[in-house]
Amino acid sequence: MNDKWLYVTDVEKETGIPSATIRRYIRNHGHHLQLKKRGKIYMVASESLSVIKNIRDLYDQGKRLEDIEDALRSMNIPMTITVTHDEREMTVNASExxxxxxxxxxxxxxxxxxxxxxxxxxxxxxxxxxxxxxxxxxxxxxxxxxxxxxxxxxxxxxxxxxxxxxxxxxx
CATH class of the missing domain: 1.20.5 (Single alpha-helices involved in coiled-coils or other helix-helix interfaces)
Structure with a gap:
């Protein structure tokens, strides 16, 4: 797993994508990203930056949400699910x-x-x-x-x- 977690503002600086757009990507495609959520604050794993850039490129190509989901699945980008249990947070790779x-x-x-x-x-x-x-x-x-x-x-x-x-x- 990842050691480096970035706040949405840090992701914005790294990718040049506005933070509001990154939050929308998290809402719509968060299951393809490695995320941590503390209250209202999202933290994104540095490994997920390339996925965010891919999402941005697909939207720039005029693709719709469903098309982007299909594209992410076809790129074999794993779906991750974050489960909170007994005050512990665990992220699992759904395909694994x-x-x-x-x-x-x-x-x-x-x-x-x-x-x-x-x-x-x-x-x-x-x-x-x-x-x-x-x-x-x-x-x-x-x-x-x-x-x-x-x-x-x-x-x-x-x-x-x-x-x-x-x-x-x-x-």
């Missing part, structure tokens, strides 16, 4: 932040995909184990039913034997 956000989003997508694959594998494992459990349960039920049938047949055979035995004695 967006690039970092893009990288973070790609990493998050990869992580999410990996997590989804892990969850799917776990679900397959759970489904397989449940299927195996169900098969064993059904097999046990069948065995129990078969055993009950065998017991019932055995009981009926015993009952039949005693019934025939005792019926035969009464007659």
């Amino acid at each position: 932040v967006l690039v970092q956000l893009q990288k973070d989003m790609e990493e998050q997508k990869k992580f999410n995909q990996s997590l989804l694959e892990t969850i799917q594998k776990q679900q397959e494992y759970i489904n397989t184990k449940l299927e195996e459990r169900d098969q064993k349960l059904l097999q046990s039920i069948r065995e129990i039913q078969e055993t009950k049938k065998e017991i019932a047949v055995s009981n009926s055979e015993k009952k039949g034997f005693f019934t025939k035995f005792f019926k035969g004695k009464k007659e």
